[in-house]
Amino acid sequence: MKNSKFWFFTFVGPVLVTFIIVVIIPTLMGIYFSFTNWDGINHNPDWIGLSNYFAIFERGGDFLDSFVFTAKFAATTVVTINLIGFGLALLVTGKIKYSNAVRSVFFMPNLIGGLILGFVWQFIFTNVFSHVGGVLGLDFLQGWLATTATGFWGLVIVMTWQLSGYMMIIYIAALQNIPKSLIEAAEIDGATSWQKLTGITIPLVAPALTIGLFLTLSNSFKLFDQNLSLTGGGPFNSTEMLALNIFRTAFVFSQFGRAQAKAVVFLIVVAIITLTQIYFSKRKEVEM
Amino acid sequence: MFKTSKWRFLSIVLVVILSVALFAGCAKEEEPVATETEKEKDAEPTPDPGPVEIEIFQFKVEMAQDLDAAAREFEKAFPNVTVVIQTVGGGDDYGAALRAKFASGEEPTIFNIGGPQDVEDWKHKVADLSGEPWVELAHPGILSGVTVGNEIFGLPFNIEGYGFVYNKSIFADAGIDASKIVDFESLEAAVIELDAKIQAGDLKDKYPNLEAVFDLPAKENWVTGLHTSNAVLAQEFASSIEAFEAAEVQFTYGDALKALIDLQANFSPHADNKYRLNAVDYATQVDMGLAIERVAIIQQGNWVFGGVKGIDENVANNLGFLPFPVKGAIEDSIPVGVPMHWAVNKDSGDAEIEAAKEFLNWLYTSDVGKNFIVNEFFFIPPLKGFDDFPPADPLAKSIIEFAEAGRTMPWVFMGYPSGWGMDILGNQIQKYLAGKITWDEVISVSIDEWAILRK
Numbered sequence: 245m246k247n248s249k250f251w252f253f254t255f256v257g258p259v260l261v262t263f264i265i266v267v268i269i270p271t272l273m274g275i276y277f278s279f280t281n282w283d284g285i286n287h288n289p290d291w292i293g294l295s296n297y298f299a300i301f302e303r304g305g306d307f308l309d310s311f312v313f314t315a316k317f318a319a320t321t322v323v324t325i326n327l328i329g330f331g332l333a334l335l336v337t338g339k340i341k342y343s344n345a346v347r348s349v350f351f352m353p354n355l356i357g358g359l360i361l362g363f364v365w366q367f368i369f370t371n372v373f374s375h376v377g378g379v380l381g382l383d384f385l386q387g388w389l390a391t392t393a394t395g396f397w398g399l400v401i402v403m404t405w406q407l408s409g410y411m412m413i414i415y416i417a418a419l420q421n422i423p424k425s426l427i428e429a430a431e432i433d434g435a436t437s438w439q440k441l442t443g444i445t446i447p448l449v450a451p452a453l454t455i456g457l458f459l460t461l462s463n464s465f466k467l468f469d470q471n472l473s474l475t476g477g478g479p480f481n482s483t484e485m486l487a488l489n490i491f492r493t494a495f496v497f498s499q500f501g502r503a504q505a506k507a508v509v510f511l512i513v514v515a516i517i518t519l520t521q522i523y524f525s526k527r528k529e530v531e532m
Numbered sequence: 533m534f535k536t537s538k539w540r541f542l543s544i545v546l547v548v549i550l551s552v553a554l555f556a557g558c559a560k561e562e563e564p565v566a567t568e569t570e571k572e573k574d575a576e577p578t579p580d581p582g583p584v585e586i587e588i589f590q591f592k593v594e595m596a597q598d599l600d601a602a603a604r605e606f607e608k609a610f611p612n613v614t615v616v617i618q619t620v621g622g623g624d625d626y627g628a629a630l631r632a633k634f635a636s637g638e639e640p641t642i643f644n645i646g647g648p649q650d651v652e653d654w655k656h657k658v659a660d661l662s663g664e665p666w667v668e669l670a671h672p673g674i675l676s677g678v679t680v681g682n683e684i685f686g687l688p689f690n691i692e693g694y695g696f697v698y699n700k701s702i703f704a705d706a707g708i709d710a711s712k713i714v715d716f717e718s719l720e721a722a723v724i725e726l727d728a729k730i731q732a733g734d735l736k737d738k739y740p741n742l743e744a745v746f747d748l749p750a751k752e753n754w755v756t757g758l759h760t761s762n763a764v765l766a767q768e769f770a771s772s773i774e775a776f777e778a779a780e781v782q783f784t785y786g787d788a789l790k791a792l793i794d795l796q797a798n799f800s801p802h803a804d805n806k807y808r809l810n811a812v813d814y815a816t817q818v819d820m821g822l823a824i825e826r827v828a829i830i831q832q833g834n835w836v837f838g839g840v841k842g843i844d845e846n847v848a849n850n851l852g853f854l855p856f857p858v859k860g861a862i863e864d865s866i867p868v869g870v871p872m873h874w875a876v877n878k879d880s881g882d883a884e885i886e887a888a889k890e891f892l893n894w895l896y897t898s899d900v901g902k903n904f905i906v907n908e909f910f911f912i913p914p915l916k917g918f919d920d921f922p923p924a925d926p927l928a929k930s931i932i933e934f935a936e937a938g939r940t941m942p943w944v945f946m947g948y949p950s951g952w953g954m955d956i957l958g959n960q961i962q963k964y965l966a967g968k969i970t971w972d973e974v975i976s977v978s979i980d981e982w983a984i985l986r987k
Binding site: 370386387388391480 | 750751753802805807808809810811813816950951954955959960962963966968985
């Protein structure tokens, strides 16, 4: 046991060093740069204190607009993804044919890269929708992605389509862990399907729900690639989400310092929201 | 037991093969570097000032091989000069790579600079080329992006132009004489006439897809925010350098910009629902628009030729440019500009500088060089004197006609504040098309943002 310190550092050391180099140091540097007017080229930017942070909330309010849009998007997708994911899980764990094949099909969208997915769906929304709408005479299928509302729902549809299958896998794992005996006991007591679902299944799936909510919430907040390829923030930046807004501030406007300040605010906000969510859903979990 | 060891053997073999293949792949790319160092060794030990080596650090990957062939030809004509070419691909990467190259102390003799921001950044490094013979051959305004006072810091790669690209056969069948279009008024009259014929179905038999005169890709902010606005702001700024130095923008011809946008929007397929233009992209406008004869005119540049040709060669060969009229100002011209320049490093030795100047001069004024420019690089030459080397495609020809008639205006959008053209003005135009704001707001917001970004 006297060697435990040695072994501890032998095994943890390399990872710790890597972690410090690629995560801790860049984060600290990022925080430092958020207090400067760095433009991405100059190696010795000036220290300008908190002005970047003030500017984020003052000028034009584009960060706040993006924030509101992202929050709405996250709230919507958390509901749709988890509902559909859970629904799919119930479906494929029930008595249906080819359930493994069906699972793979539902999971597949997850294997496609976000950028490609965005471009494919862009084609579907703008061309296929408008063609189908023209043939069927449905006017609401015209001009998709040309307005803020259709851009929003377009993003929600793509994100839901992509992530539901992933959540389904998590819920399947949870559903299969529910002891058959509990269900049988309930059946003997004469519980209806609805009572079984709300009284047994959902409470016992709660730990998976915590994970599901956390993943969808943080993924929705951090969404970048689908946003970039599907709408690119258009029309007039009204569908620009936080990550894209930060990226544009840095690489389009060359305001790296201000973008860093936005990123720091972003980090804090996402951390607060997801930690709060975990705290509350943890309390709802039941131990077996 | 035997079975597992067989598998292990097989997997080891696979790993070895794959890694060898990987290294072979890497080595292949490194090859030219190796030959370059050999040449450097050859050049170094000779104390005699005769042999000179110049190094070109350039970014156009697609012409790297052809440029190399041109360099070998040059070496035949000037046996004492060795030309070494290094290519690093793609816009942003090149800028970073060039900085790294200079920082490492291995400064190239010839390198590339783009717009005014580059000129500003590299001013202390680039040699004045105003004494070169090709300067007199330049088309008017072509050198404006690299001219500061009396000094000229770059030789343009090529020229590109944009404006209203139109389908000549549709015009002919509609009985409209495109040569009569010389200003905004005559353009508008022709558009109204064509539109009436399209709506009446007169052209339906020959052009079943034809549904409107224009298509406006408002989703592509660079089309509206950079290109359309450029024509209007070129009346205000004489060059991109001037725009780059301007603390404010006046928008003297703001109404002319409105006229250009409105004309394209009002005669587009979405004239009744203009907000839908905000989802029209480049592919819809060009590949699914002009190329399939769904629309007759689009605002684009000579770069659309290849794409259209890939879809319908007949359409591609019947394209030409109409003037891009700025109402109340220059109405008969098209914006023509230079995307990239050659610059010479003034800290190289005198012999190297001379050889570099000689090379550029040779490339753009000798017959062998000219042949490379037009037929190997597929450039529209930025200089006069290429009469014996006609360009292949009709859009390039059309641009040369405009340039030779002096009917051009400069590209000033390279001097806009970073992000202003696309993310400010382009977005305001989208809002205008969506009916969210008035035109006056488009202009006032853009004026304010210019000033803020220039601070």
